[in-house]
Amino acid sequence: MSLHENFWCVIPAGGVGSRLWPLSRAEAPKFLLDLTDSGESLLKTTWNRLLPLASPDRIMVVTGMSHRDSVCEQLPDLLRDNLALEPSPKDSSAAIGLAAALILRRDPDAIIGSFAADHVIRGSVLFERAIRTAVQAAESGSIVTVGIRPTHPATGFGYIKAGEPRTDIATFDVYNVRKFVEKPSRATASKYLSRGDSLWNAGMFISRADVLLAQMAESEPELVAGINKIADAWGTPELARVREQVWPTLKKIAIDYSVAEPAARAGKMLCVAAHFEWDDVGDFASVANLLTRGRAKDLAVLGSQARVLSESSSGIVVAQQDRLVTVVGMQDIVVVDTPDALLVTNKAHAQDVKQLVNRLRDSETEVL
Amino acid sequence: MSLHENFWCVIPAGGVGSRLWPLSRAEAPKFLLDLTDSGESLLKTTWNRLLPLASPDRIMVVTGMSHRDSVCEQLPDLLRDNLALEPSPKDSSAAIGLAAALILRRDPDAIIGSFAADHVIRGSVLFERAIRTAVQAAESGSIVTVGIRPTHPATGFGYIKAGEPRTDIATFDVYNVRKFVEKPSRATASKYLSRGDSLWNAGMFISRADVLLAQMAESEPELVAGINKIADAWGTPELARVREQVWPTLKKIAIDYSVAEPAARAGKMLCVAAHFEWDDVGDFASVANLLTRGRAKDLAVLGSQARVLSESSSGIVVAQQDRLVTVVGMQDIVVVDTPDALLVTNKAHAQDVKQLVNRLRDSETEVL
Numbered sequence: 001m002s003l004h005e006n007f008w009c010v011i012p013a014g015g016v017g018s019r020l021w022p023l024s025r026a027e028a029p030k031f032l033l034d035l036t037d038s039g040e041s042l043l044k045t046t047w048n049r050l051l052p053l054a055s056p057d058r059i060m061v062v063t064g065m066s067h068r069d070s071v072c073e074q075l076p077d078l079l080r081d082n083l084a085l086e087p088s089p090k091d092s093s094a095a096i097g098l099a100a101a102l103i104l105r106r107d108p109d110a111i112i113g114s115f116a117a118d119h120v121i122r123g124s125v126l127f128e129r130a131i132r133t134a135v136q137a138a139e140s141g142s143i144v145t146v147g148i149r150p151t152h153p154a155t156g157f158g159y160i161k162a163g164e165p166r167t168d169i170a171t172f173d174v175y176n177v178r179k180f181v182e183k184p185s186r187a188t189a190s191k192y193l194s195r196g197d198s199l200w201n202a203g204m205f206i207s208r209a210d211v212l213l214a215q216m217a218e219s220e221p222e223l224v225a226g227i228n229k230i231a232d233a234w235g236t237p238e239l240a241r242v243r244e245q246v247w248p249t250l251k252k253i254a255i256d257y258s259v260a261e262p263a264a265r266a267g268k269m270l271c272v273a274a275h276f277e278w279d280d281v282g283d284f285a286s287v288a289n290l291l292t293r294g295r296a297k298d299l300a301v302l303g304s305q306a307r308v309l310s311e312s313s314s315g316i317v318v319a320q321q322d323r324l325v326t327v328v329g330m331q332d333i334v335v336v337d338t339p340d341a342l343l344v345t346n347k348a349h350a351q352d353v354k355q356l357v358n359r360l361r362d363s364e365t366e367v368l
Numbered sequence: 369m370s371l372h373e374n375f376w377c378v379i380p381a382g383g384v385g386s387r388l389w390p391l392s393r394a395e396a397p398k399f400l401l402d403l404t405d406s407g408e409s410l411l412k413t414t415w416n417r418l419l420p421l422a423s424p425d426r427i428m429v430v431t432g433m434s435h436r437d438s439v440c441e442q443l444p445d446l447l448r449d450n451l452a453l454e455p456s457p458k459d460s461s462a463a464i465g466l467a468a469a470l471i472l473r474r475d476p477d478a479i480i481g482s483f484a485a486d487h488v489i490r491g492s493v494l495f496e497r498a499i500r501t502a503v504q505a506a507e508s509g510s511i512v513t514v515g516i517r518p519t520h521p522a523t524g525f526g527y528i529k530a531g532e533p534r535t536d537i538a539t540f541d542v543y544n545v546r547k548f549v550e551k552p553s554r555a556t557a558s559k560y561l562s563r564g565d566s567l568w569n570a571g572m573f574i575s576r577a578d579v580l581l582a583q584m585a586e587s588e589p590e591l592v593a594g595i596n597k598i599a600d601a602w603g604t605p606e607l608a609r610v611r612e613q614v615w616p617t618l619k620k621i622a623i624d625y626s627v628a629e630p631a632a633r634a635g636k637m638l639c640v641a642a643h644f645e646w647d648d649v650g651d652f653a654s655v656a657n658l659l660t661r662g663r664a665k666d667l668a669v670l671g672s673q674a675r676v677l678s679e680s681s682s683g684i685v686v687a688q689q690d691r692l693v694t695v696v697g698m699q700d701i702v703v704v705d706t707p708d709a710l711l712v713t714n715k716a717h718a719q720d721v722k723q724l725v726n727r728l729r730d731s732e733t734e735v736l
Contacts, residue, residue, distance in 0.1 A: 022692075022694070309724065309727065309728065311717075311720060311723060311724055311727075312717075312720075323707070323708045323709060323710065323735075324390075324708065324709040324710070324733065324735050325709075325710045325712075326390070326709065326710065326711045326712070326724055327711075327712045327713065328711070328712070328713035328717045328720050328721060328724055329713055329714065329716065329717030329720055330712060330713060330714060330717075333712060335710070335712050337710055339691070340691045340692065341691060341692040341693075341694065342691065342692070342693045342694065342703070342705055342710070343694045343695075343696070344693075344694070344695045344696070344698060344701060344703050344712055345695065345696035345697055345698060346697065346698060348697065349679075349680075349696045349697030349698070352679060352680075352696050352697055353696060355679060356677065356679055356694055356696055359677065359679075360677065363677075365692065367691075367692050
């Protein structure tokens with residue numbers, strides 16, 4: 001049973017996740033990884049999470065052309081018509097905008113929800129409840145985001161400052177969005193937590209497809225014009241030519257800036273305050289925390305072949321190889337052992353892996 | 369030109385060096401490793417260091433039977449008669465005692481010097497000067513050890529407390545030994561350093577072969593009796609039978625306890641205060657310090673195939689594999705990357721690798 005006859009899910013599957021190098025690679029981006037030791041990629045888990053909300057004929061995946069085969073392998077039930085391929089990465093506005101434009105041409109009353117392919121969510125009942133509420137709120141023409149009730153003063157997430165409750169829409173959990181706040185300092189995050197008026201921005205957007213595109217067009221008219229050109233050519237012999245011509249000209253911009261923030265300033269943004277566990281798994285510190293379920297003194301191990309022996313250590317070992325990994329006296333350590341590259345860092349420096357990857361890119365190494 | 373017509377060198381090549389696991393293995397003990405990136409094993413470097421003091425016909429190596437081929441490969445100039453093989457490890461008294469007994473049968477006036485196969489020494493001129501002085505002091509019937517002038521309050525070495533200078537033997541550098549002190553605490557080591565009366569015990573012993581055996585026989589008569597039985601059978605068809613019968617009964621005891629300490633108590637021990645650089649390279653912290661020449665903020669790299677990329681890190685990476693090793697934001701890190709085992713620890717825990725190896729031994733793993 002689907003949630004709503006006009007509800008469509010969009011899964012933008014982009015982003016390498018360079019802070020997860022050397023596990024993540026250009027050809028093994030984060031959404032194709034299994035970061036929770038579940039035996040499934042994050043993409044597959046995302047797909048499965050959405051199935052109670054929409055049947056496969058209304059789940060669209062947007063991904064890079066180079067990932068087509070991997071995505072189809074992961075998602076055998078994905079319909080060919082529901083796979084939108086990007087010639088090059090153009091950030092989330094282009095990806096979600098294109099999906100919205102394609103869906104709109106099939107279903108003028110479509111409500112779309114976009115859900116990142118590489119986040120981790122626990123608590124499917126709470127997730128479904130939140131999305132049902134969001135769809136209900138989106139029916140009236142609002143753009144709706146989902147905010148997670150914070151459990152600690154996280155500095156790695158963006159925040160949503162909630163305004164008045166919208167009991168006219170739902171008895172519980174729907175609020176006006178006052179503003180979005182980028183990753184805050186520890187002090188600011190603590191203040192948010194104690195005030196209790198802010199939510200983690202889970203990066204989900206639910207709205208009518210036409211409303212989303214209209215909002216995007218207000219701030220980025222050329223981008224939406226380009227998206228519409230491609231969507232008009234979709235399924236015709238003209239597609240390749242049009243896409244080749246238009247796609248490279250599209251502006252790279254996150255949907256947060258093209259849609260969410262302007263809509264919030266205009267008072268058109270709502271949020272659903274949700275209670276499920278959510279993590280965008282931005283770095284190995286997050287992976288470790290997820291696997292140890294927050295027990296900071298544990299050493300998490302990821303990898304079915306892993307043989308790990310440790311003494312007085314905590315953190316995470318990711319072992320892709322069948323060899324012995326030993327860790328002695330290291331707190332919050334991060335060890336990632338892959339066939340052609342090894343990373344040793346710690347949780348405090350997990351974000352700095354991005355700089356390392358940038359250096360590797362500059363050196364044109366083969367291990368990216 | 370050899371130093372002295374009766375001077376013989378003994379190289380006991382034993383000891384796996386388990387704190388250097390996974391670089392050191394049962395089949396790749398520390399003395400066969402290149403820990404200074406010189407391109408040569410410690411054994412080969414030891415051999416070369418002794419050549420100015422004794423020609424190959426007077427350098428004897430004592431090692432385990434399982435290391436015969438490796439040792440002969442490393443030391444092509446080692447004479448077959450000068451290789452004494454141990455059926456099993458019996459610590460330094462048996463090894464050096466056997467060498468002394470064998471040499472004594474060929475040269476009743478032999479003075480032997482024993483030099484560990486797995487130490488690092490820099491300053492060959494100063495080393496040779498110290499050994500010349502020690503041989504001169506040993507001629508009169510003393511047992512002579514070599515002490516290194518400390519440069520910092522090391523807690524990983526044993527110390528020699530020096531007594532009166534023996535200007536009757538040499539103008540400079542020869543002293544009575546008052547006592548030996550085991551690895552001291554940091555506070556005690558600092559006290560020794562400030563007093564200036566103590567030396568690092570470099571584990572070298574120089575004495576007449578007959579004097580050494582007589583001293584050993586005082587405290588360990590059965591051990592010396594066993595050694596003599598084997599030495600008597602050496603070169604005869606009886607050797608295999610005698611060795612098989614006697615060797616397993618020999619007491620495992622370090623020469624420090626069977627010879628050096630009793631001799632010091634009896635006032636028969638001298639030391640030469642030496643100025644060369646010396647390290648017993650007991651763990652990876654020592655290897656790192658040697659390679660960075662004490663620059664604690666450097667990241668040392670050991671391994672000809674190593675491809676290492678680091679950000680804000682210090683310590684050591686030992687890379688035996690042709691793959692990329694990356695280290696981000698880790699101070700005093702120790703990473704040892706071998707084909708079948710990886711170790712991650714830090715300098716402060718470098719000694720704890722021994723406990724890890726003990727656990728591996730208990731688990732009967734194949735990577736020892």
